[in-house]
Amino acid sequence: MSENTNGQDIVIVGWGLAGTALAWELYFLGKSFSVKDSLENHSTRVAAGLVNPVVFKRLTKSWNADVLMPSAADFYSRVEQVLEIKLLSRKSIFRVFASVEESNNWASKEGDDRFSSYLKSPSKEQLPALSTVQFPHGIGEVKTIGNLDTIKFLEASKDFFLEKGVQFDSGFFLEEELNPTKTYIFAEGYGLRKNPFFNYLPLNLTHGETLLIETQELNFDATLNKNMFVMQVAPTVYKAGATYNWELTEPVTTEAAKNELIERLESFTTFEYKILEHKAGIRPTVIDRKPLLGVHPAQKNAFVFNGLGTKGVMIAPYYAGHLLDHILKGEALEREVDIQRFEHYYLPNRK
Ligand SMILES: Cc1cc2nc3c(=O)[nH]c(=O)nc-3n(C[C@H](O)[C@H](O)[C@H](O)COP(=O)(O)OP(=O)(O)OC[C@H]3O[C@@H](n4cnc5c(N)ncnc54)[C@H](O)[C@@H]3O)c2cc1C
Missing domain, CATH: 3.30.9.10 (D-Amino Acid Oxidase, subunit A, domain 2)
Structure with missing residues (x-):
């Protein structure tokens, strides 16, 4: 356990692809969590859910495809097995x-x-x-592994976790709700722009x-x-x-x-x-097309998981696990996804 989470409750803020992937990774690790979601404007609900390991313009491999593809295939298959439903089309x-x-x-x-x-x-x-x-x-x-039925993924996962007794609160997370004894992972999609801690990120x-x-x-x-x-x-x-x-x-x-x-x-x-x-x-x-993972420079119980861009379905599983390894086991984050790369944007008096 890192210094940030000694036995603390984890709160996931946002129930899009990022938040749902975090929830499953926590579940697979046997950790408890609660969720707060404002139920509006999900990018995930509009996405086609395609997983494309290729960038057609230059006909190159998509960033980190050789790592992300097998991880995503394994992750969604495990979720399918638990939920006993089909989520991936497995079509080319x-x-x-x-x-x-x-x-x-x-x-x-x-x-x-x-x-x-x-x-x-x-x-x-x-x-x-x-x-x-x-x-x-x-x-x-x-x-490719095909495309994910993103709405089914969000909804079936939520039903499953509700049945398991996970607490889901609806509404917009407000700064004054922050409890110092809990660990927060903000997975708010473009809602990050309104996040009082992480809105400095580009x-x-x-x-x-x-x-x-x-x-x-x-x-x-x-x-x-x-x-x-x-x-x-x-x-x-x-x-x-x-x-x-x-x-x-x-x-x-x-x-x-x-x-x-x-x-x-x-x-x-x-x-x-x-x-x-x-x-x-x-x-x-x-701007650099890499996700945003890491801890807030001053608020050490606030973490972010965002920046999934155009490839959320492929990126979310692997990097949800990577962020949790960092939070729970103290493992170092890959430099290219760590929000420390944008620390020069952070002004301490802003938060
Ligand atoms: C038209 C379109 C097509 C796409 N097609 C694909 C595709 O084929 N394949 C692919 O991999 N990706 C695709 N994407 C990208 C994909 O949708 C995103 O990468 C991914 O869904 C982002 O997930 P997220 O969880 O970060 O954000 P979101 O899905 O936006 O979820 C964020 C959640 O956080 C909640 N929230 C925000 N702020 C707060 C707060 N303060 N308190 C409580 N809750 C809050 C929101 O209500 C929302 O539920 C597409 C996107 C679009 C728009």
Whole structure:
């Protein structure tokens, strides 16, 4: 145990991907905890839940993918076993190449040992399902653990922990509630901007929107990607997204984003569709694209777990465990995720 948690109760503030991953890791360690959540504006509730170990733009591996992927696969499988439900789709992502160069680049990386566990060419049987998709330069397949049903993950986990007697309080955590005998882990997504202890951290708000569409003319049991994702969620229903906007600071839907998504979708597909739903959320992103973990410089019973950015599903399990190893066993945090890297932003008189 580190000096901060000698026998103290742990309070998780925020029930998004970050808070829920922390809860499971605590449960697997046999530790008790309580939760406070304001029940509003979850990024997690809007996310497609995709786990993509590849950055398509440069066709490189996503940051730390070789560590994060197996950890996420193991974590969600363990949760599925406990809850006795399916949370992960375990389906591939199919990349529609934009050019001959991209197709050639893919072919050369597919033969490279460092990428071969993630990249492959799709089998011929899969392509007829794509008669309403245009792919003149071909398609590549990304092998991944699929996508997480994020809403089911939050809700089924909450039901499970409520049944186990975990205390869930709803409402916005206020500074005056801080009890010196407890340990707090703030996992508030973009709500961190209002956190009196951690609002010095440079968290960017990356607004994003998605559409839920229905079509009878695409029967593709996986995810397509070409400047956007089109992910099957039910036999004739797909989630399509997402946009990126750094000016909007509230999770509101906009006509501009809707039109942008329609334009992108129709640039490579020919199927007729109906829009069922339009949603917006805010990704908690960090300038160096690494998560934010660690203890407050002065308030030693306050920890943060945030900055999951665009890849929360893949990042949350491993780094929830890593933060708890730090809090409970005193293990050092990896420097690149430790909030100490931003300590120069901290002004003691602010908190
Ligand atoms: C359009 C879109 C698509 C995305 N697609 C993907 C994807 O395909 N794959 C992927 O991995 N990631 C995706 N993401 C990113 C993913 O959603 C985030 O990385 C992740 O959900 C962040 O989780 P979080 O728990 O940090 O934040 P949140 O989900 O926002 O949860 C924070 C919680 O804290 C609560 N809270 C905040 N402040 C307080 C307070 N003071 N007191 C009490 N409670 C508080 C909030 O109410 C909320 O419940 C997407 C995001 C968006 C917007």
